[in-house]
Amino acid sequence: MSTKTGPQRYPGASRANWYQDDFGGDPMQVDVVVLHTTEGPTLPGYGGGSSAPNLTAVPDLAAKKLKWYQHFDVETSSRALVNLSGGVETNTQNVCQVELVGTCDPKTHKKWTTAGKAHIYWPDAPDWALQGVAAFLGWMHEEHGVPLVGAKSWPAYPTSYENGGGQRMTAAQWKAFKGVCGHMHVPENVHGDPGAIDFARIIKYAKADLDLDDDTPEATTPPAKPTVPAFPGRKYFVTGATNAHVLKLGKQLVKRGFGDHYKVGPSKSWGEADRLNVRDFQKSRPELRGDADGNPGPLTWRLLFT
Incomplete structure (x- = not known):
């Protein structure tokens, strides 16, 4: 399969x-x-x-x-x-x-x-x-x-x-x-x-x-696969955290079609809309369905950017 x-x-x-x-x-x-x-x-x-x-x-x-x-x-x-x-x-x-x-x-x-x-x-x-x-x-x-x-x-x-x-x-x-x-x-x-x-x-x-x-x-000819950026660490994706990694994740979620919960678009501040969009992405992947909690980890990050 x-x-x-x-x-x-x-x-x-x-x-x-x-x-x-x-x-x-x-x-x-x-x-x-x-x-x-x-x-x-x-x-x-x-x-x-x-x-x-x-x-x-x-x-x-x-x-x-x-x-x-x-x-x-x-x-x-x-x-x-x-x-x-x-x-x-x-x-x-x-x-x-x-x-x-x-x-x-x-x-x-x-x-x-x-x-x-x-x-x-x-x-x-x-x-x-x-x-x-x-x-x-x-x-x-x-x-x-x-x-x-x-x-x-x-x-x-x-x-x-x-x-x-x-x-x-x-x-x-x-x-x-x-x-x-x-x-x-x-x-x-x-x-x-x-x-x-x-x-x-x-x-x-x-x-x-x-x-x-x-x-x-x-x-x-199939397009070349993009280079996957290194996962920055879970500490950047907690409630109230504001950093460029959150914005990068949000933009990638929108690009992949998982931005439904944003009202105006992604931002640098991690919030509930980010978590729900990550959860939707995780639920779409059989590798992540058992861990679809909306919290990005290394595997979620890698799959999102490949």
Whole structure:
């Protein structure tokens, strides 16, 4: 079983619909992102989490941005793919799954448009929506080494349903795949989402954000691991302590997606918000779940900075 290696929370993502505590999941070193479309106009309930992905991107049409909801850690298996008994692994095949709220079905798009129901039709998504997806993929590349490459064929729905476009991978291809694909590419599954999403443009935006050459092979190379600063000692992390180490820890918690308890941001003074954020990080790591007391020690420090 693989060990988690990168930040588990996408910065800014809400955990208002968090399902990992109820459904668990297997830890993985993610090297694949699977894109879905919800085929609905709002954040799904996912059966209380029983069929949820790792994250959902909900378009805020008025603000022209995606609002992200995180349901499972990035490197914990989620539940949005069919996994047949005795077949190839899907949900647990080192995959982070993302649902994009909206539709890839032209008939649904027409019906919603006629009814005046605001939505995103992902094959013709606006630039701001594609850039929002690109930003996430860029983060996955930087933090988890997911290659900014993908499946070659992205046929339109409904041709993409089952394997009408010939796009679905074989078991061997799926096991060897690293990069970004759609639900329609995963073996054992019949769904055809996200259809003819403009994958080339998404990757172009992701590489531009990272200042990468659009054709560079470095895009498939995992980033180097950062140097871990030495743990300064527990005496710096007690109530009322004010020092630069507290601020450094707080900034790293925010970077890793564990800043929910800060009201305005981290500071140099150790307080309850710091302790609660450290506790949340500790609870996310199997190595620390038995010692999730919010007090940073050498192991918490090392895992937080790697």
